[in-house]
Amino acid sequence: VLILALDTATEQGSLALVEDDRPLLEYTLSSAGTYLSRLLPAVAELLAAAGREPAELQAIGVSIGPGNFTGLRIGCATAKALAWSLNCPLVPVPAMEVLAAQLPFQAQPIGVVLDAKRNEAFWGLYRCPADRPQVLAEAVRLPLAELSGRLRPPLILTGFLESLIPLLSDAGILLAPPELRRPRAAILARLAGLRLAAGLTASPQQLVPTYLRPPL
């Protein structure tokens, strides 16, 4: 199965082309403010570099958040339009699972934090004892002031949370290295492949991101 995966849930976007379990190509794309003008050209470039045609795509995987509103809207709109036009399955994947899956074979829980702006954070708790994440606590939105109360060792902390790191200096908490704290679309594609096999697809006409907050 040839899967195109888009992750624009954070300010560091990622897109990848994965065939069966073989990652073919993967690009990062910064930042959220330029996704509208840069995401579709990057998709075209990725396919061209891999020598593939859009019609060969067999599924579109997309991060549904929570995360950056602008990024999620553009990523989901693009993925929905591609899946509808190419008549292939659309597979939504929770943003935090893409991050937790980057830390396999871990006995301790993995906490995922994303910046929700306005002094709030998105927070979810996972474990990844083998190569796929399990949900311990679904993503929620909470005030930054409540975040430190959630950080109890043993815990590995990850997420695109650069602005929050000064708040997260608890002893005994392991902070994932910076390059493992960003979403990777190649991982999203693998999780999308598992969901596709389980029939967990979405309607291109109806999918909405997980905002976890009323839109402005």
Place this chain on the structure above:
Amino acid sequence: VLILALDTATEQGSLALVEDDRPLLEYTLSSAGTYLSRLLPAVAELLAAAGREPAELQAIGVSIGPGNFTGLRIGCATAKALAWSLNCPLVPVPAMEVLAAQLPFQAQPIGVVLDAKRNEAFWGLYRCPADRPQVLAEAVRLPLAELSGRLRPPLILTGFLESLIPLLSDAGILLAPPELRRPRAAILARLAGLRLAAGLTASPQQLVPTYLRPPL
């Protein structure tokens, strides 16, 4: 410190631009056969997409293998020429450490396997209890027939080893997920930053890759 990192030790190349500990952009580049025509344009594209000039680069990190001969030659030649021309430090990083560093916070040893062609493999043993790899056994080249004798649990196995997977079906061995088995230049850049801070740079005029085999 703004670091450009190139990893062409396998058939799946990777290049990244990292500033201090912040990964700015990262691209994959397939395959070894096209590195000569595609690596330098990809470097130019990476810098342009990040809005940076070549003169702003403060170090060049490069994978020195072992690995794919063609890839290592082109990657090292490119990195050496860039470092020399831009008059910035050149930081060599062992290919296998880039792969082991992708599996942090692991108690068990990490075995890295790379295809050495001609029925041989490159093999090295590491551990990564925190966020940087430690060498348990330096990379060696050995016949494929001897490889299975090295695989003793507990062990996490990684590396760009797709053609070898059928040979590696030992019970009790954890195989890293496919998208974590490929070199990532953003990780190489972080390791290069640590080596740069420790003064572990190389002369652009003298660096040669770790072939572990007399060239043809």
